Amino acid sequence: MLDEYIKKILTAQVYAIAEETALQPAAQLTSRLHNEVLLKREDQQPVFSFKLRGAYNKIANLRDAERSRGVVCASAGNHAQGVALAASKLGCDATIVMPITTPAIKVKAVRALGGVVMLEGLTYDEASKRARAIATERGLALVPAFDDPDVIAGQGTIGVEIARQCTKVPDAIFVPVGGGGLIAGIAVYIKHLYPNTKIIGVEPEESASMHAALEAGVPVTLDRVGSFADGVSVRRVGDESLALCKQYVDEIVLVNTDEICAAIKDIFLDTRAIAEPAGALAIAGLKKKVAEAGWQKMSLVAINSGANMGFDRLMHVSERANLGEQTEGIFSVQIPEKKGAFLAFSKVLGARPVTEFNYRLSNAVGAQIFVGIALHEGPEERHLIASELEDSGYGVLDLSDNELAKIHIRHMVGGFMPDIEDERLIRFEFPERPGALLGFLESVGTVWNISLFHYRNHGSDYGRVLAGVQVPDAERGEFEAHLEKLGYPHWDETGNPACRLFLG
8 A cells, every 4th residue: 555655646737737845944943842843835825725736636536427427526715726726727518516504705716616516505514515416416426525536646645755854753743633644644754754753633522523533543533523624514424534544654643723713823823814714823833732742842733724714703713812822811700899909909919910900790799700811821810819819818710721712701701790690501503604693693582581692703603602591490491491492502502611700
């Protein structure tokens, strides 16, 4: 298998449309992490993603008769653009099936490249099923996003470039993982040349399909995947890519949303380029591995796999980046409701700058404030701050790792209502599509009274809602059955301390 793949990679047809992208030193990260950090800039490709490599190689290797009938694929974005551009270059038609939740920026980009877009299904899996059906009905060649030898070989050309561009053998290469095609192609080639170079995959904690598959030894279909790093939101990795990863990938590092946002900021500071969440995964994983393993003076490569970021997501990224790089902590603090209380509180903090301060009078005795504080020494400083405030007589709760507080509560402080009967607080996610919010409200709000509602869309495929619903004890069973029938992922946050402190 190895010799066959090395030949496929070395003979892959990609450079008719792909660029040999830069392997760029990341000076600030190098200085801060005490390791040489090199960024492979696949965000510099004509479609701002590596995906055109595998797409072009696959279509170029079709027989003339197959290519003349046209191709079809399923994708939520980057693969779609790669297929559309490759098909245009090779003179064939391309039908692209995209979930109806796909952001408009990606749909427009595919159409601009000549692809015929069909919006089908709420998820990638539903779009993929439709694409396979179209391939059979119309006799079109299917261009898989990752689980195909020609696609994997096309992505493997990145490994060839890294080996040629490095001035010394890299100690480790960090690669974002979705379906596994990218890391499989890079791993096969690099391990052939440099068996001691570690190949480390990076996945979001909420979309860790390769991690699950490697642990199980077979592909695992996840019940659901997160939507933030949509470029790698794959419920099941490919059979072919898993087989290669089992042989040639050393480990998988999992990162959270805050760590991804911090990595986007890191890439911007070093390159002035804005990576998409999936594109920044490798840097997030590299930073986490260096911190955990204590690596120093090593040569580390990270793949910046793409830059198809919607502008409306930047606010969310900026908001979460400081938490991800441990330069901000958020706390709930109870202070006396009297003149000079904030001044006294600020004196306890000393020279530490307050980044956010929200509260509303709830009674004449005490005020519950939501406060953000800039950090300079990482998570240990959060614990020190909490201890200092407690020693000064304040009630303190560190909310820096509380997902509900970071998504919703910080924007809702002031909504405290202490006397609402039978209120349950439920957090929901639902596919973002025209009429989705109205449909959600009609489904939930026609039976039980909604006592609180906060909706926040970060420009991703899913809308996020925190709802307070008044449900008498006698109707709890009926309510739970209704939620299950509704089918949206949901979490009961009634007992969450952030809710109790700020919303009553």
